[in-house]
Amino acid sequence: MRVPILKLGRVLLTSLPADLTDQQVMDLQIDALALLRDDRADGLVIDITAVDVVDSYMARVLSETAKMVGIMGGVAVLAGMRPAVALTLVEMGQNLIQMETAFDLEGGVAKVQRAMATRGGHRDEPPEV
């Protein structure tokens, strides 16, 4: 089963279920990038409130996804990480999460909007000169 991705205004939203297989994480990356291309959204907020394990594989795929979104001109934000997950990631070391983060979904959406405002416009409009 693929994780659904919704669109709210110019932001893509997805709430990850508690348990995801490696394949589901990879599918999410593919789906998000395709939607970003087709829908011309400004960014992606990945809500991980329900996720109770973020291991090195998931951290890598999420960070990679954020990098790709960035290269495409958008912003990806990871929102709602549980304290125990955050602590475990810190103990694992090596800055496993290489992307923007926010406390919750709302904060994530705000972060995407703010980032696009500082960049001077939406992703599909060239910034005013």
Next chain:
Amino acid sequence: MTNHPRSEFPDETSAILVSVVEIHGQEDILIARQAGRDAARNIGLGTVDQTRLATVISELARNALRYAGGGQCRITTQVAVLTRTIVLEIEDRGPGIDNVTAALTPGFSTGGGLGLGMSAVLRLMDDMIVETRPGRTMIRAQMVRHT
């Protein structure tokens, strides 16, 4: 010197094998780490320890699947007067780990990963033993909490 039978636990009677999960596919990784979480909760360990253990199981079960085509995950718990212990064993019949020191070094990977799985186990658990040769790898990691 008396020759005691080899045992992980000083008091064998209270050690309970709580779960054995065969790792054949990605879904089995999820089953194994849920089993770990349950085992930790059942002996009274908190959310952070449950998360540490589930993360470690995720790393080791994935390695068994990726590098050996599968394996077995065993979880044993022991509640003693002063300590609560979880012993995790992940065993596979794969090619073995060529260079254990390298494998435990953050950033070393032969599989195109971040190379952080094995080093994470070392950091998140209280001790770790790697037994490996061509045909068999067994990683035993332990979490001990004092009550």
